[in-house]
């Protein structure tokens with residue numbers, strides 16, 4: 463791809479895992495025909511046809527998922543005090559009902575008054591955090607087997623994947639984007655989720671308050687989404703490559719959109735539009751100028767002749 467805009471023969475097609483703020487996307491070349499037309503994508507890119515599986519889950523982006531989690535905890539608490547098992551123990555913050563229910567991904571209970579101030583307290587409980595995160599998903603497939611989650615058809619993941627955006631940021635913060643084993647990733651997330659507010663501040667002295675607050679929630683959510691949502695396991699985990707950039711270019715949906723758009727520009731230069739050699743161009747310009755001067759002289763002479771013959775008649 464770096465020099466020639468074409469797909470080299472016999473090269474593997476990489477899958478893409480994108481975790482945005484509002485939605486998450488999975489795209490890969492499955493080993494079986496895609497059974498559900500809503501999730502199959504056919505397209506032609508630089509002379510090669512691709513048949514892919516792709517699905518986007520709205521509201522399952524990192525920011526919205528964290529908001530859904532907080533809303534679920536609020537609704538379970540039935541008071542203005544919310545215990546958050548994924549926030550570090552001892553962390554506290556206040557937010558209003560209006561701030562919590564400010565997006566279509568979270569529906570406010572009819573009884574909630576927008577101005578009510580909610581007090582959120584972290585309890586730093588990894589097991590309870592894992593359970594609360596899993597409750598955001600419906601893992602039963604129903605008729606759509608095999609599935610990802612929420613009953614959406616998904617063939618088993620296949621091949622190598624690039625995981626970027628929120629997937630990268632949430633694990634990079636914990637230094638887990640360098641090909642670490644799944645057991646180490648699990649253990650590190652458990653450790654951060656078990657930490658107190660003072661401990662996380664000491665561990666990451668330069669991190670922002672929001673980064674420290676969300677480190678456990680974001681990484682737990684990432685892991686649950688990859689393992690139970692997209693159905694990666696101990697065998698396929700090493701196939702996920704967490705990246706921010708490829709060849710010094712940020713990877714994300716904007717790059718994909720740009721590649722798809724440049725796809726409509728022909729890769730070969732048009733043969734009909736050819737450049738004139740410099741000397742021919744100069745000769746043609748001089749010839750044109752001479753012809754213009756001659757035409758001007760001829761027209762002037764004709765006008766002069768017509769005027770003088772008119773005077774003679776008079």
Ligand SMILES: O=c1ccn([C@@H]2O[C@H](COP(=O)(O)OP(=O)(O)O)[C@@H](O)[C@H]2O)c(=O)[nH]1
Nearest residue numbers: 481482483484485523524525627628631632
């Ligand atoms: O330096 C960054 C950039 C993004 N994110 C998080 O990664 C997720 C996806 O961010 P992005 O800007 O890619 O979202 P999109 O524009 O795709 O919705 C969001 O929840 C961000 O909070 C982050 O933690 N660090």
